Amino acid sequence: MKHEQGQNHPFWREPRATALLVLANGMVLEGTGFGAEDSAVGEVCFNTAMTGYQEILTDPSYAGQIVTFTFPHIGNVGTNDDDVETSNLAASASVRGIIVHAPVTGPSNHRASGELNAWLKARGIVGLCGVDTRALTAFIRQNGMPNAVIAHSPSGDFDVEALRDMARQWPGLEGMDLVPAVTAAQRYAWTQAAWRPGQGFRTVSDGRYNVVAIDYGIKRNILRLLTEAGCAVTVVPAETSAEAILSLRPDGVFLSNGPGDPAETGKYAVPVIQALIARDVPTFGICLGHQMLALAIGAKTMKMHQGHHGANHPVQDFTTGKVEIVSMNHGFSVDRLSLPANARETHRSLFDDSNCGLELTDHPAFSVQHHPEASPGPRDSHYLFARFVQMMETAKGAS
Template sequence: MKPAVLALADGTIFRGRALGFEGETVGEVVFNTAMTGYQEILTDPSYKGQIVLMTSTQIGNYGVTPEDNESHRVWAEGFIVREAAKDPSNWRSRQSFEEYLIEHRIVAIQGIDTRALTCHVRDHGSQMGVISHVNFDDDALRETAKAVPSLIGRDLVREVTCPNAYEWTQKSIDMDSPRGESSSFAQDTAQTPLKLVVMDFGLKQNILRSLVDLGCQVRVVPASTTAEEIRRLNPDGIVLSNGPGDPEGVPYAIETVKQLLGWKPMLGICLGHQVLGLSLGLHTHKLTFGHHGANHPVMDLRTRKIEITSQNHNFAVRLPHKEDDCTTLKAQQFDSFAGRMEITHRSVNDGCCEGMAGIESPILSIQYHPEASPGPHDSSYVFGQFLEMMKGRG
């Protein structure tokens, strides 16, 4: 098996074995603590610009199924695993994990100490790195990693958003069907379909399926769509999707959302939550190593209940009021461009803002992924809450 090298911008070198497409790739190295869901992770546009390190010891056990993709292509720049499974076992699988990487030209590395690398990223922060199957000059690779542009301030959304608006009608996948047919169990709860506009900042398709399951008519629009264009569509609600990178890199989207505040019910998810926060007058900041995984505990400050959530973000909304101890998980209220707001959810791990809601405006916003994919479904109720918010405005 061919050798491969991972070099980090701080000069750290890890040696392993080549996996996937032969070549070289660069990106920001982040770790993901999910034990499954590698296919959904690879095809999540939020990973644009990033090399993903999986902390689970073996990846690829159940192969690859096209119906499980979260978008039309792979977006991660590279992949790091301890061991790639050679013989997948899954009746839905169409190809092996490595075959999938090769088909989509993804440079990956296996056989390194992923625990040591995870601890290094945790202690020193996410940083740029390079995986190479063709260049083994440590000094040259270090310089390559150092030269990779930072994701701070970059507009990655323009690279992943849809080029044109479109309608989405597919429901959730029936997991009992080998062909991935639409589920016959999804129930339409809206007698008259509510019309939704989804701003595509790099969305996952399971968000759209979840909305269709609730009986909504879903129209997806590019991230550059103006407030005037959205007003002409006259939806019952607006969804701001997940996406990659720094929310401050998309000032055009922030301005659009700001102009729409209070007009119709609005739901922000992940990057959409951050864009909404900036439009409300809050600030965002980069986390040391981000939240990436399917096992992040979040507290609902109104009920004090804990949800296990799926997350993928390197930036977060800064809390409106500073605290000496960020882990006290206190509720906060604040004034915004949309009137009085409240912080509704906080991370149990580090106390950062995980959710907001309007007191005077129809706004609901969460940092994590209620659609999961991969991950637990503890937070799927958020879509139902948003549906009721729209009905209440009808």
């Protein structure tokens, strides 16, 4: 923006942009860079959550994406070690970049142990601020989520044509399996329970229900709520065989969230899930896990126009008739018209009528598209963990 008093001075120069967002269609958005001094290609989406930016930026489901925050003040509460949702800390950062409207200020929160700019630099995440995020959000709503390159250079020197070519040559998320980059490298036990005032995150060493969680990009708070519900949780890598899972004698299996095209991940995940269903192992899936369960029973998934990313999405639970406000993060959805006869739709988005949940009528298995663990988001859907426990309890009684 030009300075009113100095714009006509012979030595005045328009400040150079230190960061760009270059879309595959040729559009270039200029602003000020922060975070990592680098360039990254990905799919641009927008997130409408007003809180929890650190949890969003550490959600493995955002692999391959550049997140535009519609809330203007991002970074003002700093960062801390408790709000990291990535369970596999050895994995590289999932999100490719962050776009915000207002410059990142110094932290002002009693929980802050660091500031966002340094936190992003340490994780190699490129930031761009000073952009009209409302206009970019409106563009995405009208045209869909574009492929783009986000670039930060303090010198302001950019090869825009090269960046544009990079955006155009990137194949996009359709047909891309990103789970191998975020899943656990080996099996491990999880013992941390939910945070409580005055106690923090407690350690629970036992549980009534033996649950195996298949890690497609699982978030920490999912594991905490499973532990809190009375589960002894063992996390296994995404490509673990059905035989290896069954050898752990699970009372139930959890199918986690994760990034990428579900049809690609399903090439190795679906046969495993089908084997578990055939053995009547109680199964609960969320997000990508929901899509994996749907594919395992013969349904189809499809790419969404703008996706669902936020913490204010209304979803109706047909089993109770209640409307929940939920946390969402997905760019693919289950085609509800493709659900087979043995699947009942349990949840549906009130934004666009897309499928948000199913349960099988002939096997103990159910799933939801949204994130019942929140982090960030409302806690309306925490009851789903109790529903999973009840399913395992029923199976125990019948055995």
